[in-house]
Amino acid sequence: MSNHKRSDHQNKVTAIVLTYNHEHYIADCIRSIQAQNFPDLEILVLDDKSIDRTADVVRDICASSRHVNLIVNQQNSGNPAVNTQKLIDASASDYILFMSGDDLLAEDYSLHRIVTHLDTEPRADVVIPKLRFLLSGQAASPPEIYDRNLLEGLRSSDPETLCRLHLYRRVSRIFVQGCVIRRQTIEDMGGFDSGMIADDYAFVLRLLDHLRDRGNRFFFDENSSWHYRLHSNNIHRNPMRQFRSIIEVVSGLVPERYWQNFAWDGVVFVDHEDLLQADRLSKAYLGDRNARGLIDTTDRLAIRKARRRGDRTFLQTFASCREHPWSLRLRARLAIARLYLKPGAGISTPS
Structure with a gap:
């Protein structure tokens, strides 16, 4: 079931949002994307057959905004890679912004600056923002993920260096949320691998391998951040x-x-x-x-x-x-x- 209305106009950016049982978070997520006030932006949400009111919340937002569209799976797939690829295939924009329904873009996130960088740097295929944790109902301090090796790798803009210093040494601390990637790059590397459970980890490794092979680079925007919400239903629990x-x-x-x-x-x-x-x-x-x-x-x-x-x-x-x-x-x-x-x-x- 879908209320996605493909228009003749090709948007510059499509924000794709995966969601499942996020009725308490999805509105904040969508609002954080809308707050970018980017003039050529579509928000495309896929609900993986939630058993709460997530889809209803999104439908209410769709009713008041022609730039927000919803796809609802007829059955729960439980496969983020398949669902992400479904959203990419349903879009037709130059750039893809990734987001999860329980996370949100921070106030310092600048889609304008990120798109300008990609427009003016043809060898930069990806912009990676900084991650910040958002605690939900927890008093504990969030973990710090940016060790020296990770920061050095990210600041190098070099795929080989980032793999050698971080991704080949430990479990990735790089997520796709908040990242903006050229659509053509995603298509050239074959999209998401539906056979992998760890969609983010696998995709990031494959993406960096692809950039390295093509002689292209990424950019780490330390002035733009997104919030990873910590709560009891995180998939990593x-x-x-x-x-x-x-x-x-x-x-x-x-x-x-x-x-x-x-x-x-x-x-x-x-x-x-x-x-x-x-x-x-x-x-x-x-x-x-x-x-x-x-x-x-x-x-x-x-x-x-x-x-x-x-x-x-x-x-x-x-x-x-x-x-x-x-x-x-x-x-x-x-x-x-x-x-x-x-x-x-x-x-x-x-x-």
Whole structure:
């Protein structure tokens, strides 16, 4: 179902917005794009069959703005890459601005400046804005993602440098939200890979490979930023999906010589069967030797988090499972001992 009305006029920029169950956030997202006051802009939203009022909120906005259009999937696909490509195919603009329905452009974001840069720099195919976190109902401070290597890579404008310093060393901290990319570049590289779970990570790696091969560059606009909203429904809160998506991309797109020293993200597993599945996936994708570092990182984190939440059942299951290395099973036993020695655990602490 769609109220998308393709006009004879070709817009300069199409902002494509993926959304699913974002009824509390989607209006803010669309308003932040409209606030750019860009004269030649279409906003195209795809709702992946939300079970809340997301589509109704967008329809209300469409009724009052001819520049906002909505596509609603007949069934939930759960595949961001497929949905993103569907939006790109439905547009006909020179440039594509990417956004997610629960995120928004910041007040300092300047679409005018970004488009001017792309218009005047023919070798620049992509403009990457700065990411800022927006906390939703949380008191914790947001994480800082811009380490020295990432900033050096972004400021170089060189795809090879950014890959070598950041994307080949650790899980990407570069998202497509807020990025503006030439439509022709997306078409030339074959668009989004629908077989990859980690749509952003895979797409960014493939994009930079494409730019490098063509001798083109990107531009990091540190004066434009977008807000990544942290909330309980973020897709990255699903540990198995997150883990599988990372290992899938690294094994498929990162050169093997970087695997052993790759700084894996700490995905936290609270279910022991999920942890075992993650360990098996590591070996299947990377091989026994290259998987050791990832398994060690993942298992140690699971043990540490289980001890902190007092989960003796998880620790006892881990300690008795012979699929884990003996050194990690010993670590789990020590964690159990520490729990019994804690005050109030039923056993007196040594004086």
